Amino acid sequence: MTTPTAAAPPSLSADALCFTLNGELERPQSWAPTTTLLSYLRATGRTGSKEGCAEGDCGACAVAIADNSAEGPIFRATNSCILLLGSLHGRAVLTVEGLTQAGEAAHPAQAAMVAALGSQCGYCTPGFVMSLVEATYRPTLAAPGWRREDQLAGNLCRCTGYRPIREALDAVAGSRPADRFAAALCSPAPAAALHVVRDGERFDQPATLDEALALRAADPAARVVAGATDLGLEVTLKGRRWPALLSLEAIAALRGAWVEGQTLVVGATTRLADLEDATEHSIPALHRMLRYFGARAIKSRGTIGGNLCTASPIGDLAPVMLALGAELVAARVSGTRSIPADDFWTGYRSTALTPDELLTHIRVPLPGPRAHQAAFKLSRRRELDISTVAAAFHLELDASGRVERARLAYGGMGPRPLRARGAEDALVGATFDESSVRAAAAALEAELRPLSDHRGSASYRMRVAKNLLLGFLLERQKDGLRAGAAALDLRHTGTLALDAAPGARP
Amino acid sequence: MNAPRTPAADPLHQPAPHESAHLHVRGSALYVDDLPDPPGCLIARAVTSPLAHGRLRALDLRAARATPGVIRVLTAADIPGHNAIGPVVQDEPVLAADLLSFVGQPFALILATSLEAADAAAALVVAEIDPLPAILSIAEALDAGSFLTAPHTICRGAPGAAIDEAPLRVEGSLATGGQDHFYLETQAALVLLEESGSFRVLSSTQHPSEVQREVAGVLGLPSAMVSCEVPRLGGGFGGKESQASGTACLAALGAWATGRPVRMRLRRGEDMRQTGKRHPFWARYRAGFSAEGDLLGLEVELWSDGGATLDLSGAVMDRALFHIDNACFVPALRFVGQVCRTNLPSNTAFRGFGGPQGVAVMQAVLDHAAEVHGFEPLALLRRNLYGGPGRDRAPYGQQVQNNHLHTIIDKLAADADYAGRCAAAAAFNAQSPHRKRGVALHPVKFGISFTKSFLNQAGALVLLYTDGSAQLNHGGTEMGQGLHTKLAAVLAHELGLDPAAVRVMRTSTEKVPNTSPTAASSGTDLNGAAVQDACQTLRARLTPLAATLLGCPVERVRYGGGGVYDAETGARVTHKTLFSKAWMERISLAATGYYATPGIAYDADQGQGTPFYYYAYGAAIAEVELCGLTGEHRLRRVDILHDAGNPLVPTIDVGQVEGAFAQGLGWLTTEELRWDGAGRLLTAGPSTYKIPTAGDLPLALHVALLEGAENPGVVGGSKAVGEPPFMHALAVVSALRRAVAAFGNPGAQVQLRLPATGEALLDAVDAARGGPLL
Numbered sequence A: 001m002t003t004p005t006a007a008a009p010p011s012l013s014a015d016a017l018c019f020t021l022n023g024e025l026e027r028p029q030s031w032a033p034t035t036t037l038l039s040y041l042r043a044t045g046r047t048g049s050k051e052g053c054a055e056g057d058c059g060a061c062a063v064a065i066a067d068n069s070a071e072g073p074i075f076r077a078t079n080s081c082i083l084l085l086g087s088l089h090g091r092a093v094l095t096v097e098g099l100t101q102a103g104e105a106a107h108p109a110q111a112a113m114v115a116a117l118g119s120q121c122g123y124c125t126p127g128f129v130m131s132l133v134e135a136t137y138r139p140t141l142a143a144p145g146w147r148r149e150d151q152l153a154g155n156l157c158r159c160t161g162y163r164p165i166r167e168a169l170d171a172v173a174g175s176r177p178a179d180r181f182a183a184a185l186c187s188p189a190p191a192a193a194l195h196v197v198r199d200g201e202r203f204d205q206p207a208t209l210d211e212a213l214a215l216r217a218a219d220p221a222a223r224v225v226a227g228a229t230d231l232g233l234e235v236t237l238k239g240r241r242w243p244a245l246l247s248l249e250a251i252a253a254l255r256g257a258w259v260e261g262q263t264l265v266v267g268a269t270t271r272l273a274d275l276e277d278a279t280e281h282s283i284p285a286l287h288r289m290l291r292y293f294g295a296r297a298i299k300s301r302g303t304i305g306g307n308l309c310t311a312s313p314i315g316d317l318a319p320v321m322l323a324l325g326a327e328l329v330a331a332r333v334s335g336t337r338s339i340p341a342d343d344f345w346t347g348y349r350s351t352a353l354t355p356d357e358l359l360t361h362i363r364v365p366l367p368g369p370r371a372h373q374a375a376f377k378l379s380r381r382r383e384l385d386i387s388t389v390a391a392a393f394h395l396e397l398d399a400s401g402r403v404e405r406a407r408l409a410y411g412g413m414g415p416r417p418l419r420a421r422g423a424e425d426a427l428v429g430a431t432f433d434e435s436s437v438r439a440a441a442a443a444l445e446a447e448l449r450p451l452s453d454h455r456g457s458a459s460y461r462m463r464v465a466k467n468l469l470l471g472f473l474l475e476r477q478k479d480g481l482r483a484g485a486a487a488l489d490l491r492h493t494g495t496l497a498l499d500a501a502p503g504a505r506p
Numbered sequence B: 001m002n003a004p005r006t007p008a009a010d011p012l013h014q015p016a017p018h019e020s021a022h023l024h025v026r027g028s029a030l031y032v033d034d035l036p037d038p039p040g041c042l043i044a045r046a047v048t049s050p051l052a053h054g055r056l057r058a059l060d061l062r063a064a065r066a067t068p069g070v071i072r073v074l075t076a077a078d079i080p081g082h083n084a085i086g087p088v089v090q091d092e093p094v095l096a097a098d099l100l101s102f103v104g105q106p107f108a109l110i111l112a113t114s115l116e117a118a119d120a121a122a123a124l125v126v127a128e129i130d131p132l133p134a135i136l137s138i139a140e141a142l143d144a145g146s147f148l149t150a151p152h153t154i155c156r157g158a159p160g161a162a163i164d165e166a167p168l169r170v171e172g173s174l175a176t177g178g179q180d181h182f183y184l185e186t187q188a189a190l191v192l193l194e195e196s197g198s199f200r201v202l203s204s205t206q207h208p209s210e211v212q213r214e215v216a217g218v219l220g221l222p223s224a225m226v227s228c229e230v231p232r233l234g235g236g237f238g239g240k241e242s243q244a245s246g247t248a249c250l251a252a253l254g255a256w257a258t259g260r261p262v263r264m265r266l267r268r269g270e271d272m273r274q275t276g277k278r279h280p281f282w283a284r285y286r287a288g289f290s291a292e293g294d295l296l297g298l299e300v301e302l303w304s305d306g307g308a309t310l311d312l313s314g315a316v317m318d319r320a321l322f323h324i325d326n327a328c329f330v331p332a333l334r335f336v337g338q339v340c341r342t343n344l345p346s347n348t349a350f351r352g353f354g355g356p357q358g359v360a361v362m363q364a365v366l367d368h369a370a371e372v373h374g375f376e377p378l379a380l381l382r383r384n385l386y387g388g389p390g391r392d393r394a395p396y397g398q399q400v401q402n403n404h405l406h407t408i409i410d411k412l413a414a415d416a417d418y419a420g421r422c423a424a425a426a427a428f429n430a431q432s433p434h435r436k437r438g439v440a441l442h443p444v445k446f447g448i449s450f451t452k453s454f455l456n457q458a459g460a461l462v463l464l465y466t467d468g469s470a471q472l473n474h475g476g477t478e479m480g481q482g483l484h485t486k487l488a489a490v491l492a493h494e495l496g497l498d499p500a501a502v503r504v505m506r507t508s509t510e511k512v513p514n515t516s517p518t519a520a521s522s523g524t525d526l527n528g529a530a531v532q533d534a535c536q537t538l539r540a541r542l543t544p545l546a547a548t549l550l551g552c553p554v555e556r557v558r559y560g561g562g563g564v565y566d567a568e569t570g571a572r573v574t575h576k577t578l579f580s581k582a583w584m585e586r587i588s589l590a591a592t593g594y595y596a597t598p599g600i601a602y603d604a605d606q607g608q609g610t611p612f613y614y615y616a617y618g619a620a621i622a623e624v625e626l627c628g629l630t631g632e633h634r635l636r637r638v639d640i641l642h643d644a645g646n647p648l649v650p651t652i653d654v655g656q657v658e659g660a661f662a663q664g665l666g667w668l669t670t671e672e673l674r675w676d677g678a679g680r681l682l683t684a685g686p687s688t689y690k691i692p693t694a695g696d697l698p699l700a701l702h703v704a705l706l707e708g709a710e711n712p713g714v715v716g717g718s719k720a721v722g723e724p725p726f727m728h729a730l731a732v733v734s735a736l737r738r739a740v741a742a743f744g745n746p747g748a749q750v751q752l753r754l755p756a757t758g759e760a761l762l763d764a765v766d767a768a769r770g771g772p773l774l
């Protein structure tokens, strides 16, 4: 009987990939830098994890990785289909096969799924079970609330209608049984340095920023990878391979968020789930956008730096950075520089970074005493979807309710994330009320030219972009026009926090 | 074997988990692509048409063939048998030889040692194609006169005159969208070569007999040389009824050509691009009502988008026509339906099989009438329900018997406080300018049976072993719907076995031949009756022996409680004793069972007959809140009361109701298939095609099964439950229409297109309030 362990494998070297799989050492022989964990698992006969999409969007492939978090050490459920095998070097992974050994009773997460009739065809079930395993050992899930709702958002089921799966979640969430898994969680090992060349393809995963910058300078053509929730799709959907990958996974110094004066400093490889925790009280507007972002399984791997550097015109955090007036810190061997968010996105999927630079930190000003902020995300589906329109607003009002400063930013309204300067001008100097909002909306119409695509028509995008300004006003009025940002529950009717937060489940 | 359960309890009508649940949660339930690679196994992938319509002029495969790891590249010319498959008419090439008729149609097959090699080779295939004009929608097909079927007409009385003379009229149209099945497990097959040139096909199919027949046809072999086995399906929903055959035939062709085992699994994008979906429909209606709201006459024309080939489109259209009436008696009517041919993947079966598209028309008619003529919607519905003298004949002449509609609607409306919640929504709306609520009830009446009457048959094979255990084989496939769980319960009940002693075997054409697809909600009704039949045969053989062992007359022998006993004295023998004694006495312990549904027949030329064995009923109440700034909505609460007869395993049936509702909800709200102007699917993956997530379902989802609804003539008094609850989701559409209406003035028709996405809803709200807000 193998006891799972989250500690680093004993004999870790930087020249051969090695990680712990269900408590046993795994030393993959046949793999490439672009091999995903799911394809490795299935090719080696561990077929419990399923492929439903190979693009991070269904959760059938979920596995759990032991990791530290704000709530202590946890098993993070995440999508193995877009997880690069090399990034696991030194870490401990749990798959569905590892939950019960011969002769052992089912894990509580498994037993709860059986008891609640949480499986029909069963194909999604291993993935849900892994999300439930994460839930079982998360202290913050002991009480119901948005974190519980969020726990299932990354798993699709086409058979059940989810009610029984939610029941199974409720049965185990935050229960933290004192079992061998809990025991194994004591000190989760981080990713370790790895430098290998496989079939002519290089995979470098340095442990320090200096090494990373040196590698960047030596080979600016090497592709940078952080959480791979974006890059992984190029592998699985387009079959891309690269001569060299530079993974930021093992650089501890780039991870974490802390306050310096009136600024929240965020390391570029901070996981979105951790950022969500870090901003809940300090920057509610950013937190609110993160709630709507993908799903927890994606947020447990994806990083803020990856989201900003991938420079998608429909990325969710760029508009927030623009509205909040963030600065992006870039480093190269010869030094660092600070780039205002306004100058970072230079065009369709392009940034101001030079090929030898890495994004290292993001500096986000904390909301001041006169700041009104909000972030909105409109998508076809509430959970796990890409924005049709994303918006982030920042206003500073004087004592009389007049707008002193305005930053209105949108995603999905052009070829890159952008500020609506005309609408801002229409607001500045005016009282924040319906008539100034109408003037700003008219300015929006004049300055933005959104596209029509399968997510929405140009007309829908434009109407929503304008209506969100009104929604922002209504939200602020609901709070008596006091400075701040409204909190939002995932169970609200839409992206606007206009209704009372719904209560507990009937 | 089943999960351990307390022995002795009769499992019928008792709650139970899915029989494979303990395997599902351990990841040890095996699906086709989980089966280990046999030695020498190759991977197959298709090369598919980039154009919606074109003629393949030349194909250069040299570079593809020279790719390292590639073993063979096959084209239509390599097919030894018929290059034509199809469930009704064989009009679909396995590999297109000349004419390409949709984007994603396979025209070459690569066999390689790895998927990467196959992908590399596919990129090197050079195809010269002369483009032809493509038809990409129902509207374009109507303009071009492009059809797959002749019109099917159902007629009663003189609807034209009835409508013309009616005091109130409505006239309009309704488009319902397609829907991808999005079974979590994509199409998959693994083909093994066996002795003397025979083939074993492991397929994720709802219709193993069709896979067997099609593979035999394509390879030019007798059916006896091909076996098809189904371990289990990771979801089917109709998408693997006829369309699992394509993947199976390609894999089999590859195995035949290379002499090696071949595996083929479509990746999500391939599955979504290459396979058919729920049929989009377009309907035009004209209806007349009395001043009090009685429906006097209804004319409906239906067109569906069948895609490039016929597939099951004819039968889907039939079922749509059979369900336009839904719960309402229509005195005078004319329903006409015709299937369009377009240059899109051939649309196919999907839970409800046209029924939802038909039912949606009656809903549109009633909602429309209520909106413009000011009827209270539930009152209008109640006036028009089946029931009462002379009001019990469906449009095609069948009598609507055992009508539970009134009972269900009354109970549901009372239990869920329909009236009180409508009033509360109105009060909320009066004080809320930007958020509006809507509450609506929607009924369902759904006909059970394959509308092609000959399909209503099934077989079973029960094998008893001398230690008291049993193997159950039947013609149905397990795809999550709990069929195996139910049939194991039926077998255990019939022979008094502990369910833990019953093992349900993989579905195989070697055990039960010439089966019908597991479809039309019929799996339990048909196969369950066949299992009963086999058990009767076995009991007839075993009871005299049991009587001897028990020392009682045969009339007193009972099967139950994990044994066989004397009803009077309670004396019992174990199954082990009985079965081993029977073996010693040379009594056969294997029996087949067979069932054919009695009394159904339909004459399509006359549009008259009794296509259904019975009807299933239900109703749902939905409450929504709609944001007038963004078009987003939230389902606040849903209550469903559904008639599953006397449910064989009630927990399974509740799961079917909830799951069907969720799937219907997706069809009607978030799931939208978008194609570009060249017939290429833009939404070919879950990042762009959005099925509901957990957060889309209401926290308050109350599902109840109608009590005391024994269904005579069906195994255990139960009712089919797979498809009917899909239509409960239509309640959401009516509720949304009511919320939209609250943004405008009374008396206006709500302009809501389906699916009711955020954009469709904001458009509808803007139309209701006479323009955009800002």
Ligand SMILES: Cc1cc2nc3c(=O)[nH]c(=O)nc-3n(C[C@H](O)[C@H](O)[C@H](O)COP(=O)(O)OP(=O)(O)OC[C@H]3O[C@@H](n4cnc5c(N)ncnc54)[C@H](O)[C@@H]3O)c2cc1C
Binding pocket: A055, A056, A057, A223, A224, A225, A226, A227, A228, A229, A230, A231, A232, A233, A248, A268, A269, A272, A292, A293, A294, A295, A298, A301, A302, A303, A304, A305, A306, A307, A308, A309, A310, A314, A315, A316, A317, A353, A357, A358, A359, A360, A384, A385, A386, A387
């Ligand atoms: C299912 C799913 C849902 C998603 N939902 C959302 C969503 O709701 N909203 C949204 O905005 N996005 C979404 N995404 C996109 C993606 O997850 C995010 O953009 C994520 O933040 C990317 O982070 P990553 O660390 O995984 O990036 P990676 O994939 O590792 O990298 C992305 C790109 O950034 C570059 N890069 C990464 N870090 C650095 C750095 N420090 N310096 C320089 N270059 C760098 C890489 O070279 C690469 O080109 C989703 C993706 C998936 C698969």
Ligand code: FES
Binding pocket: A050, A051, A052, A053, A054, A055, A056, A057, A058, A059, A060, A061, A062, A079, A080, A081, A082
């Ligand atoms: S396979 Fe769908 S998320 Fe990984």
Ligand code: FES
Binding pocket: A118, A119, A120, A121, A122, A123, A124, A125, A156, A157, A158, A159, A160, B184, B234, B235, B480
């Ligand atoms: S049980 Fe079938 S997809 Fe969830």
